[in-house]
Amino acid sequence: MAKPVVAIVGRANVGKSTLFNKLIKKRIAITQDDPGVTRDRLYMEAEWQNKYFTVVDTGGLEPKSNEIITKNIKKQTELAIETADVILFMVDGKQGITPIDMEVADMLRRTKKSVILVVNKIDHIKQQDNVYDFYNLGFYEIFPIIASNSMGLGDLLEAVVSKFDDNSNTESDEDITKVCLIGKPNVGKSSLINNLLNEERMIVTDIAGTTRDAIDSKINYKGNEYIFIDTAGLRKRKKIDTEVERYSVVRTLSAIDRSDICVLMIDATEGVSEQDTKILGYAHDQGKAMIILVNKWDLVEKQTNTMNDFKKDIRTKLGFVMYVPIVFISVKENKRIDTLFTEIEKVDNNYSMRISTGVLNDVISKAVLLNPPPSDKGVRLKIFYITQIEARPPKFLVFINRNDLMHFSYQRYIENQLRENFSFEGVPLQFEFKTRGK
Numbered sequence: 001m002a003k004p005v006v007a008i009v010g011r012a013n014v015g016k017s018t019l020f021n022k023l024i025k026k027r028i029a030i031t032q033d034d035p036g037v038t039r040d041r042l043y044m045e046a047e048w049q050n051k052y053f054t055v056v057d058t059g060g061l062e063p064k065s066n067e068i069i070t071k072n073i074k075k076q077t078e079l080a081i082e083t084a085d086v087i088l089f090m091v092d093g094k095q096g097i098t099p100i101d102m103e104v105a106d107m108l109r110r111t112k113k114s115v116i117l118v119v120n121k122i123d124h125i126k127q128q129d130n131v132y133d134f135y136n137l138g139f140y141e142i143f144p145i146i147a148s149n150s151m152g153l154g155d156l157l158e159a160v161v162s163k164f165d166d167n168s169n170t171e172s173d174e175d176i177t178k179v180c181l182i183g184k185p186n187v188g189k190s191s192l193i194n195n196l197l198n199e200e201r202m203i204v205t206d207i208a209g210t211t212r213d214a215i216d217s218k219i220n221y222k223g224n225e226y227i228f229i230d231t232a233g234l235r236k237r238k239k240i241d242t243e244v245e246r247y248s249v250v251r252t253l254s255a256i257d258r259s260d261i262c263v264l265m266i267d268a269t270e271g272v273s274e275q276d277t278k279i280l281g282y283a284h285d286q287g288k289a290m291i292i293l294v295n296k297w298d299l300v301e302k303q304t305n306t307m308n309d310f311k312k313d314i315r316t317k318l319g320f321v322m323y324v325p326i327v328f329i330s331v332k333e334n335k336r337i338d339t340l341f342t343e344i345e346k347v348d349n350n351y352s353m354r355i356s357t358g359v360l361n362d363v364i365s366k367a368v369l370l371n372p373p374p375s376d377k378g379v380r381l382k383i384f385y386i387t388q389i390e391a392r393p394p395k396f397l398v399f400i401n402r403n404d405l406m407h408f409s410y411q412r413y414i415e416n417q418l419r420e421n422f423s424f425e426g427v428p429l430q431f432e433f434k435t436r437g438k
Contacts, residue, residue, distance in 0.1 A: 004053040004164045007084035011100040012060025014092045015120040019147040020057035043216045048157040052171055086163050087115045093122040093130050105137040114163045117142045177348050180229040180259035182279050187265045188295040188331045189230050193217050195331055221341050229255045261289040261347055268296045272317040287393040289351040289427050290324045291343050298330040323419060325426050347426035353394060355422060357387045367417040374407050381405035384436050395430040406433050
């Protein structure tokens with residue numbers, strides 16, 4: 001049974017994203033006073049009294065607008081409404097009812113769904129009387145709130161969960177593998193997710209930077225569930241000229257932080273960029289499993305060694321992640337998508353791998369015999385013992401005689417020996433060195 005879906009809808013700037021952030025207890029959605037900041041549907045898990053549900057933030061509705069982005073927002077909102085079990089129709093208590101509110105109300109009444117009217121920004125006792133005016137919208141469950149300080153959210157959430165089907169799945173998605181798509185604008189991240197979902201959950205246009213938030217989508221592939229996180233394409237710093245875009249960069253980094261696997265998507269017609277190097281470096285530093293995904297391979301003129309040459313170029317420019325697999329696909333032609341999921345499953349298993357202490361020490365003992373540790377002033381580095389202390393990512397505790405004798409080059413040698421003996425493709429390895437007795 002699917003988890004209940006709660007969609008927040010309304011016109012621009014009534015506080016939808018603020019409410020969304022409060023419900024999920026994280027700052028995911030971008031909140032700003034400029035209309036139209038939230039463009040796509042944002043899906044995140046929320047909880048109230050041990051009942052878990054999916055809450056959806058949507059862009060501000062302007063039903064009669066013909067502007068391309070606004071029309072796409074309307075389409076996204078309609079899809080959110082269609083999939084929702086409960087709809088939170090949000091209005092501004094200070095401004096009162098507007099013509100757009102009336103249009104949205106008409107749209108919602110036609111859905112025959114459970115609609116709760118949320119009157120935001122009732123932050124003064126004199127404004128309480130304003131609430132009654134909103135009965136004119138035709139909904140009889142009305143909750144006045146102040147989203148910015150969580151006033152009234154308890155009563156609202158009680159009403160929301162009371163509408164869930166008793167057979168609904170209200171357990172947490174915390175254990176599902178999270179796959180974060182990163183890369184420059186217009187490399188095909190949103191198109192890939194739309195392809196996997198068989199629907200247009202993300203707005204896809206030719207306008208660079210269409211996706212501004214990090215967007216979660218649950219995807220079931222051959223019986224395995226994943227949460228895919230689409231992120232804003234990162235531009236060169238000099239091209240980040242708006243406050244919203246700077247927020248988007250922060251959201252992208254935050255999306256990497258909460259992911260398990262980062263998939264760097266590269267445009268085959270452009271190759272690796274400086275931005276690709278920086279964002280993959282951040283994922284590496286955060287200990288994330290990684291895959292390099294080359295999209296638009298259908299647009300590249302092929303010769304005998306084209307793919308191998310392209311791989312060599314990637315390895316040269318991204319030499320710090322030689323262990324990361326490279327996959328070639330064409331989203332537009334729907335080619336080799338299965339290959340991506342094969343790698344995701346493999347990398348995810350490697351990310352969770354645990355190796356017994358006895359086996360680890362056998363491998364390291366042989367490695368030391370093949371290549372003795374360095375020495376300084378007659379004192380040689382000694383490796384007494386190694387054990388794995390964590391997974392996701394794999395982390396190893398190594399007991400040695402002196403920390404200053406463990407040179408970077410020998411640490412790299414140990415890492416390479418572990419990679420040769422165990423399947424750690426796509427996974428960074430972390431080490432902690434400890435002097436025995438300390």
